[in-house]
Amino acid sequence: MTKERTRILVVDDEEIVRESLSSWLREDGYRVDTAPDGPAALDKVKADRWSILLIDLKMPGMDGLQLLDEVRKIRPEVAAVIMTAYATVDTAVSAMKSGAYDYLVKPFDPEELSLMVEKIVHQQALVRETTVLRKVLKREYRFRDLVSKSPGMQAVFELARAAARSQSTVLVLGESGTGKEVLARAVHLESSRANGPFVAVSCAALTETLLESELFGHEKGAFTGALVRRKGKFEAAHGGTLFLDEIGDVSPKLQLDLLRVLEERRFSRVGGTEPVDVDVRIIAATNRDLRKAVADGKFREDLFYRLNVVPITLVPLRDRREDIPLLVEDLLERLNAEQNRRVEGVSTEAMARLIAHDWPGNIRELRNVLERALVVASGSILQAADFGFTAAPTAELDRVGPLSLEEVECRHIGNVLRHTNGNVSQTARILGIDRVTLYNKIKKYHLKRPHHEEHEKTTHSESI
């Protein structure tokens, strides 16, 4: 099966070589084609999928290494083997540097060729298998745009899928940055309302009056500036889902208005008397403790129970650190696409630090940190230095006890300075501040730069 899927292109200017080698490989069950020169080979590489290219080094016009360079640009995944009659170290080095899988010195032992081709086929089969398995795993760990393998979040996904199948109001709870709106969108997209609109409103972003008009719309002349009749978000979400973010910040008056809409499924526009009927599924979200707000008299108990039909609590990132590698991979894939980059991953050291971090800003913070690392990184693997934080600060805090914000800042800057061996530019880049600000802070906290300490001991020439 694997052999039939394996397509080999033999590129050699000698017809007898092409024919004998291709016939030899066909006996193994591989699908083989030939090309007499570089340009003809390139045409075939562009037109079809190939697993292995066997390329003669010495060919008139475009030689084997030039062809290899071109092939690597078009199909980097193809395993190219250079065949040469001239066994020199230079040739081997050049071939390997150009990205050849290996090279063979003509004439080669039949067993050598067999084993090499078998090895390549086996490796390519493993790569394909890994890719398929990763896709399967990703599907398993995914609920629309949310990805997690933690048991807590898997339970969340299950509950969200069940909620999506119902028409019930959903209350999404969770810290800032845990993906409450992403979950709300996922529930909408999984529901029978998926073809209807998804309308999101941040209840904390607007004043009471503006929010009221935003939600319910207004009639012409309802207030100064209301020059035309305007539909609100409830009407805009008709047939779909209305996502009310930061519901815990809504004023008592609007809480009452919302309660009425939830009970009656109808409302009047601001300044109007005509009732408007709406078919809307409400998903509300907050990072506040609504039960406490109810106990403190800041949130209507009846509204709370109206909203709290299917409560779903998102797990903070620090409680599901096992998801961080998965999230990093997922976020990098998105950031690469957005920024047209080809960053392949994160170094082991950097990943260990990402996992150790507490992520008070949750996934939003992780995304920002990755985005910034992507900006400063020069290689295809993000290194620890590319990230804006060093070793987990919590461990140090545990050791020294509670610190003031200034003390934390002082220690953190000192740590980064030590990490960069006193390099101000690099330290400023990691800390996300400009060099002048960093100099001011170094001066303020009387910090010493490591190599400058050495310098001072010998010359006493500079102090900051």
Add this chain to the structure above:
Amino acid sequence: MTRKAGAADPSIYVWWIGAEATPGGLLNEVRAHTGRVFGLTTRLWRGQERPSDAFDPARNQSSSTRILEWLVTAGPGETHKVLAVTDLDLFIPVLTFVFGEAQLGGHAAVVSTARLVPSGSPIARGGRLLAARLTKEAVHEIGHSFGLVHCDLVRCVMSRSSSLLQVDAKSGGLCQDCWTRYLDLREHSGGPHDEGTHPYPGR
């Protein structure tokens, strides 16, 4: 064996094209064995011609590809299979040597005794070991001429053999899968439709 050679059946001709005198006993063993495995009539071809442009003095070897080209015109014709047996060392340009070569799905095949016996030994001293190795390689190459490709079962005669160790490890017959495939290939090339029996199982 239930299969009988009919009008549509090709015969397999075994032809000595080596430098030494014809090793009659050895060729008869090859003829008889290939006949048993493929269920076909096998005969010796006694032509005295030899390929003129196959020998490469620089390599002191003969090009198996050139021999195949020559066999197509010099042999018994395209309705039959022809297996040339030689004591000359064979090569294809990119490889140091080959035990044999065949036209995949074609008419001609060639095998050499040169690498099947210790270096410099005459065929007469090859004995049972040479006969066993040569019959396996002969069946292998004829198998290719029927369109069979290499088999992953090391015991099957159609498994790739790049070393004597691999030649010795395999049996002289086709495994069940290769036998079925052989019947299928023959049926599609106009051969008889009866399934026959598997006369010389490779496992």
